[in-house]
Amino acid sequence: MKQEQYYPYYYKEFRCIADKCEDSCCAGWQIVVDDESARRYETVSGEIGETLRSVQCIDEDGDRVFQLREGNCPFWETSGLCAIHRQIGESYLCKTCREFPRTVQDYGAFAEYDLSLSCPEAARLILSGYCPGQEVVITEIPDEECGYDPDLMKFLRKARENLYDLVWNPAYSIAHVLSDCLLYAAQLQDCIDQEDWDTVPDYIPEPWEESLQAGTREGFFAAFEEMEILTEDWKPLLQAAKVLDDEPLPEELRIAMAGFDGGYRRMLHYYLSRYWLQTVADFDAIGRIKLMVTAFLMLRRMQAACMQKEKELPESASVRLVQLYSKEVEHNALNREILEEAFFTDMSFSIEQLIALLRQW
Numbered sequence: 600m601k602q603e604q605y606y607p608y609y610y611k612e613f614r615c616i617a618d619k620c621e622d623s624c625c626a627g628w629q630i631v632v633d634d635e636s637a638r639r640y641e642t643v644s645g646e647i648g649e650t651l652r653s654v655q656c657i658d659e660d661g662d663r664v665f666q667l668r669e670g671n672c673p674f675w676e677t678s679g680l681c682a683i684h685r686q687i688g689e690s691y692l693c694k695t696c697r698e699f700p701r702t703v704q705d706y707g708a709f710a711e712y713d714l715s716l717s718c719p720e721a722a723r724l725i726l727s728g729y730c731p732g733q734e735v736v737i738t739e740i741p742d743e744e745c746g747y748d749p750d751l752m753k754f755l756r757k758a759r760e761n762l763y764d765l766v767w768n769p770a771y772s773i774a775h776v777l778s779d780c781l782l783y784a785a786q787l788q789d790c791i792d793q794e795d796w797d798t799v800p801d802y803i804p805e806p807w808e809e810s811l812q813a814g815t816r817e818g819f820f821a822a823f824e825e826m827e828i829l830t831e832d833w834k835p836l837l838q839a840a841k842v843l844d845d846e847p848l849p850e851e852l853r854i855a856m857a858g859f860d861g862g863y864r865r866m867l868h869y870y871l872s873r874y875w876l877q878t879v880a881d882f883d884a885i886g887r888i889k890l891m892v893t894a895f896l897m898l899r900r901m902q903a904a905c906m907q908k909e910k911e912l913p914e915s916a917s918v919r920l921v922q923l924y925s926k927e928v929e930h931n932a933l934n935r936e937i938l939e940e941a942f943f944t945d946m947s948f949s950i951e952q953l954i955a956l957l958r959q960w
């Protein structure tokens with residue numbers, strides 16, 4: 600069968616910057632070793648071969664992993680290089696390391712490729728590009744069942760086009776965009792729940808005004824405080840975002856923060872592109888939008904806290920915040936689970952409360 604493969608315009612520009620990377624993927628994460636690499640490591644001779652075998656263990660999820668040394672991959676050298684790559688070559692990297700930060704969502708008839716925001720170099724490409732665009736490659740793949748309802752997928756793809764239009768509407772602030780995305784997702788969710796996916800409802804713009812009426816911020820921060828922390832920089836950022844008072848920011852800071860609006864719109868586009876279509880498997884459209892609303896709310900809060908302290912924040916620092924958030928929350932299965940559980944169980948993440956926070960922050 601033929602498969603359409605979609606690549607964002609920045610995909611092929613990515614090059615790992617290895618020892619120049621400010622937050623190497625070898626730091627903090629536990630690397631899962633795939634079966635084929637494990638078999639290959641049995642045949643490697645010398646000291647590196649012995650190390651490759653002795654540092655493998657089974658983690659609490661039953662995955663074979665490289666046991667961390669002082670919180671980092673045991674092959675991560677102080678120079679920032681990887682000992683496996685340096686001593687026996689790139690082909691010996693396990694699947695996780697060979698592929699990262701490249702990702703693919705394979706839906707059978709089509710597949711969507713992307714980079715992960717949790718890699719600093721990928722984050723620079725994703726957040727500072729000119730505008731979203733895609734390259735399409737048609738490839739022959741073995742026949743397979745798609746395993747989902749093709750009509751629902753059609754509905755979701757069309758709805759995503761409407762959501763993209765909303766994200767890129769220059770007349771709306773990011774907070775307004777996200778508030779409307781939540782309300783539109785609730786409409787789409789009704790259709791999905793009733794299996795009524797022949798026609799995608801039109802998006803109807805909602806009136807918008809900022810307000811200082813308080814949303815429930817305690818529950819919002821409580822979910823983040825439950826999460827595991829991978830990077831030293833993250834904890835003080837969380838704390839600073841939490842203690843920031845709710846007075847409106849001075850006008851000059853608000854204007855300066857708006858300088859990163861393009862970066863935020865690209866981030867929202869990335870979240871839609873990466874996660875929206877997964878609704879075809881679990882029917883949870885609202886959860887996908889809450890994921891990006893929560894990311895924006897926390898990042899905006901951190902950005903404001905940094906700017907109150909430093910008075911200015913270069914674009915590179917805002918990109919670093921988005922990348923750190925992705926590493927700590929979006930790309931961490933345990934932390935994502937905590938957040939997604941809170942979406943269902945904690946009223947602080949209800950649509951009304953999130954809109955209240957969007958209006959307030």
Ligand code: SF4
Pocket residue numbers: 614615616617620621622623624625699700717718719720721
């Ligand atoms: S995080 Fe990205 S740029 Fe940094 S070492 Fe890993 S792949 Fe390379």
